[in-house]
Amino acid sequence: MTAQERLYGDVDPYRYELLLTDPERAALRRLRDVLDRDIRPLIDELWDAGEYSSAVVEPLAGLRLMDPFTAAGEISPGFRHRALFEGFRTFELARTDVSTAVAYSGQAMLFRNAVLEGGSPxxxxxxDAAMRSFELTGVFALTEPDHGSDVARGLRTTARREGEEWVIHGAKRWIGGAAHADVLAVMARDEEDDQVKAFLVDRHDPAVQIEKIRRKAALRIVDNGHITLEGARVPESRRLQRVESFRDVARMLRSMRSGVSWMASGAQAGAFRAAVRYTTQREQFGRPVAGFQLVQDKLATMLGNLTASLGMAVRLSQLADGEEHTDACGGVGYTDADAAMAKAWIARRTRETVALAREVCGGNGITLDTEVARFHADAEPIYTFEGTNEINQLVVGRAITGISAFV
Known part of the structure; x- marks a missing residue:
């Protein structure tokens, strides 16, 4: 493969992309074309205004990135691409814009994964076909106003069965895209057995109220919502039949953390590329600032962080695609600790990388004109969601020692 044929040459010096197949790379090129042509020109204005637009996601829906590379009629329900392709798909989205990656992944990874992992055959x-085509859109609603890291024990949203219906009361917070979805995949505690179950709640139910969370300093294109459920009714047929406890919810979270590792790596790639572009064009003291030793040191650190992060993300996806650890993980090829370690470590490196990108762009690094300001801000929610750094570190620590430090 020539340098011109490679997708990620300047941000992938160890050539991890060579692990992709030709059809997978072709799909990613189509994705890049749409991102560059239809979406990138909109990002800065939307981010500056703090407004969501369907124009960010609608062009992506037509690419069929959740389908295999076959005719639509040949797709079996529940089909999944290789985890490696799904990872690079997230990477490509995030290296353009993290908000766009979050908006797409909310459907393709969080909501669809909840149904595939929690639903009956x-x-x-x-x-599934409606989810893949975006004919049915949804979000994953777990986090609550007062319970994030402790949601496994502290979840307060309740579900009470009345005949063939469930009545749900409670609140969810920080649910991206809730106001634009058809369905909310709500985790609620069954009042009868005190176990967490999952329900597909109609977003248009009059008992469902969604308020946009404003005054955000990051992910400004994503419409994060505060959801209030006051007696929302869900038929038993819309309860996800394979979710009987929080252990089943944790099964979903494992793959979500893997996705965040790829998202964080993509944010590093976007910030690094923007920093290189700026420093090679910006002149001070009669020469490009990229020619100064301290700037090159920072650029080298950024590329090292990105390359190491990609290595962890790639290996995690290889484990998911293989047979290793299958018995320990209930069918997924990596453990909770594997996913937690990658998410925590990569998110830390992302913080450093985007900060260095901001530094080498000087004062202009706080403007949207250089792009690094977006990545710098959006690294912060990446560091926190799908498990804070502390929670993920404790998951790893428990695996190392066999002793739980959770209180």
């Missing part, structure tokens, strides 16, 4: 067969 009949539910998957009924819903």
């Amino acid at each position: 009949e539910q998957v067969a009924e819903l």
Whole structure:
């Protein structure tokens, strides 16, 4: 493969992309074309205004990035691409814009994964084609106003069965895209057995109220919502049949953390590329600032962080695609600790990388004109969501010692 044929040559010196197949690379090129042509020109204005637009996601839906590389009629319900392709898909989105990656992944990774992991075979067969085509859109609603890191024990949203219906009361917070979805995949505690279950709640139910969270300093294009459920009714047929406890929810979270590792790596790639572009064009003291030793030291550190992060993300996806650890993980090729370690470590490196990108762009690094300001801000929610750094470190520590430090 020549340098011109490679997708990620300047941000992938160890050539991890060579692990992709030709059809996978072709799909990523189509994605890049749409991002560059239809979405990138909109990003800065939307980010500056703090407004969501369907124009960010609608062009992506037509690419069929959740489908295999075959005719639509040949797709089996529940089909998944290789985890490696899904990872690079997230990487490509995030290196353009993290908000765009979050908006797309909310459907492709969080909501769809909730149904595939938690739904019965009949539910998957009924819903999957509509999820892949974006005909049915949804979000994953777990976090609550007062419970994030401790949601496993502290979840307060309740579900009470009345005949063939469930009545749900509670609140969810920080749910990206909730106001624009058809369905909310709500985790609620069954009042009868005190176990967490999952329900597909109609967003248009009059008992569902969604308020946009404003005054955000990051992910400004994503419409994060505060959801209030006051007696929302869900038929038993819309309860995800394979979710009987929080252990089943944790199964979903494992793959979500893997996705965040790729997202964080993509944010590093976007910031690094923007920093290189700026420093090679910006002149001070009669020469490009990229020619100064201290700037080159920072650029080298950024590329090292990115390359190491990609290595962890790639290996995690290889484990998911292989047979290792299958018995320990219930069918997924890596453990909770594997996913937690990658998410925590890569998110830390992302913080450093985007900070260095901001530094080498000087005062202009706080403007949207250089792009690094977006990546600098959006690294912060990446550091926190799908498990804070502390929570993920404790998951790893428990695996190392066999002793839980959770209180």
